[in-house]
Amino acid sequence: MKLLVVEDEALLRAALTEHLTQEGYRCEQAATFAAAHEKIKLYEYDAVLLDLTLPGGAGLDVLRALKTDRARAAVLILTARDALADKLAGLELGADDYLTKPFHLAEVSARLRAVLRRRHFGGHPWLRYGALAVDPANALALVGSQPVALTRKELELLTYFLTNVGRVLTKESLAEHAWGDAIDTVDSFDFLYTHLKNLRRKLRAAGCELPIRTLYGLGYQLQAPPDATTFASSPFSP
Structure with a gap:
């Protein structure tokens, strides 16, 4: 399945991409708001892993653009923000799940499998x-x-x-x-x-x-x- 990893921290972006690639996913990357916005306009993804704090813009605006375009991608928000208002805003805009940094890569994998099952396979494997x-x-x-x-x-x-x-x-x-x-x-x-x-x-x-x-x-x-x-x-x- 094809994923887009939107994360401005280079080491974390590389770690996520390497880990998920080893699990069999096809991963693309974006480090800025502009790069993420361009990719979701041009390409389709099964899931987007989305940081909320990005250079040049807000991750919530990337999420908003995804939902406006009726994209089929599941969205898993990964961010250092732990405020309830940010979580609620992401979920209300259509995010499928939310993880607060720091997190274990194994938990990202488990959450990702769950949101993909719900979004694309009716909750079944x-x-x-x-x-x-x-x-x-x-x-x-x-x-x-x-x-x-x-x-x-x-x-x-x-x-x-x-x-x-x-x-x-x-x-x-x-x-x-x-x-x-x-x-x-x-x-x-x-x-x-x-x-x-x-x-x-x-x-x-x-x-x-x-x-x-x-x-x-x-x-x-x-x-x-x-x-x-x-x-x-x-x-x-x-």
Whole structure:
């Protein structure tokens, strides 16, 4: 999943990014209000870790811009401020959770997993699409009871499709989600086509024909199954 870490303290920003990258997240960074504001205008994120005190502006204004744009990102506020008024202001603007510095990185991970489950997976760890079940937090994919060995990028692409069933996803948005904002500099999307081909091949070999339509000139669309995508507490729950 793709995260934006908005934090002006360089050492903390680096520690958060390294820790979350090791846990399998794709992390982008912003150290100032202007950089954060630009990134949320240009790119989509699954979650934003947001400091309230930023050079050049207020973190609450970044949060306000996110909500004005109806962004799908979950927001976890990380700040040295511990005043009740600041916490209430962030939560009332739509933040999903709030941590006061200093904090343990393990607690950030736990809170982040919780807000992602609530925001994107209906509070449950598993995504289900017909016989296919995916647990993004633990990098697991099953068809029936059979594990499917997917690479990290394949799993990120699959999760993105499953959380956007019926939506047309451009090749740019798919690439940004799995490879980050630096994708703006690439000359070809052949690497994306290869990963999509491999994802389809692996699922097909496991008995799952994922109906991803190629809409030329527009992008890709995962068609809704008859029972729609569901969220579940286990891969086999009814």
